[in-house]
Amino acid sequence: MDISIIIVNFNSANYTINCIESIYKYTKKVTFEIIVVDNNSSSEDIKALNTFLENKPISFLKSKINLGFGGGNHFGYQFAKGNHYAFINNDAELTENTLLKLLNYSYSDKNAGVMGLHQVNKENERFKYSFRQFIDLKYHLFNQKKPIKYYSKKTNSDLTSPFEVDLVSGAFMFFKKEAYEVSGGFDPNIFLFYEEMDICLRLKKKGYQTIFYPESTFIHYMGKSSSNVKIKNEFTISYLYVIQKNYSYMYYYILRIILLFKYGFKSILKPKKHFSSFKIILKGGNSLVYSMKP
Template sequence: MTSPSHGTQSECAVSIVIVNWNTRDILRDCLISISRQTRKPHEVIVVDNASSDGSVDLVRDEFPDVRLIANDTNRGFAAANNQGLEIARGDNLLLLNPDTIILDDAIDTMLDWLDQHPDVGCAGCQVLEDETTIQRTCFADPGPGNLALIEFGLHRLSRRNPLLARAEYGDWDRRSQREVDVVSGMFMLVPRHVFEAVGLLDEAFFVYSEEADWCRRIRDAGWKCVFTPTARILHLEGGGKSTAQIRSRMYVQMQKSKMIYLRKHYGLWGLFRGRMVFVGSSVLRFVMSVANQREEAAARRRLARASLRYHLTSQEPTE
């Protein structure tokens, strides 16, 4: 696809949109890193989803140049990002998580890289969990087949087997550039002309899977989604949580979003197949952990029960 240059000749090379919810201290570190590591003309837009930890006061008091939208309620990740995107003025648009730290002029570097790749509609950079560990960001389209590989743990059986590893690109170490289906949502850089062609994020996704849907629409419109290790950021929550720390409400919300994605892009048959995958994998997890009394096993049973309740009765957990 031919397109105009992504150049950074206007007064604002990039609008950086950050959705925040009760991450005051790490938000401060993120904003400081942007200021210190970004020299190209830019603006930062923080959309706060009704935080109760003083995040709004932090931005107002310590970062007066940041454009702040303070919501009275938690509108969800996609809707809050859209609020920022709608007022953004930059030639490029960057969705950035608040639990990230910009390293080594990463945003400037990615803008230069994007300017040299006019066929790219969404770009992601290398993400570190610590000084030596590269997070396995980006993943394949979350259709029914790839969903089954993940839910039944088949993607872990052999990271050297391209067939089994394809759902999360398990045979790739993230040290090389690669075209991907989905750029992970903690750092998504999109040229303005691509955004204007594709549109806002789908607010049917309260949280989770919105980046998969956006990337799908970008690819369907003829652009590539690409990961490049040209630049690096640090993801403070990159290590993830243990099973015992995962709340049933968010666990089911993740599955709900995946079901919305399947219905939208794979139709009723895809939706049915996805539901059967979640039911089958939940039953398997419950059965395999029933004789184990350790905390992690108890958490697996709790999550499995919540999943089965949702898929069989449409009842969502409240906690």
């Protein structure tokens, strides 16, 4: 089988259904399977999915707890049979035969471990971040918040052909099987956010490249799949975890000091927006992954 497509659902069956329908509509000339992982949604949401999936050749896995994005995807991977893995947000939709394009490119580039592509809204307007640099010390110190400008200069190109980046959006990640497995896959300790940075860092250490493929797009209804999750604190908790996990303690310590000054100042100007992040950077916090119970 060419591709295993893994989709995580949490109380958003309508988006999952639309995502699956777009896959069937546009995906041709490849063999694929679809694996849907439900993260302990409501009974009504499960019922809607069961009705839609009835008599379809789709694997439907139901977790007794909410595993989060990374954990849910990694759970689904354990049942995958394809030579490539496409982890697609359930609030995404295909608009062309994207999977065939990515498959062909993957076979042409032996160093490519994972690929991503442009995410657009319903009006076909591109999102600001479909690829970017690692959010590391250099990023904070030199204010590298314009990835298009950064990579245009780095590659000396107009970015219309595939090029290497640090990371791609986690909303659509297309892996070679061996690259995903060698990297260790998504970390279940990350409930939400920064999963793509973590796994792309590990891929790079294993000698694989992260490739941005600009010749295709997908629609992403940003945030719809996580609208019922308390995400504000998780954003900061996940980031600190990824830095501490992948860099030295001294590196983590210096970056944390920089963030304390940065968010301390922001908290003075906009306390409602930034004080919770400052508090987590100062004292730490517990991820939602540890609060989920069956």
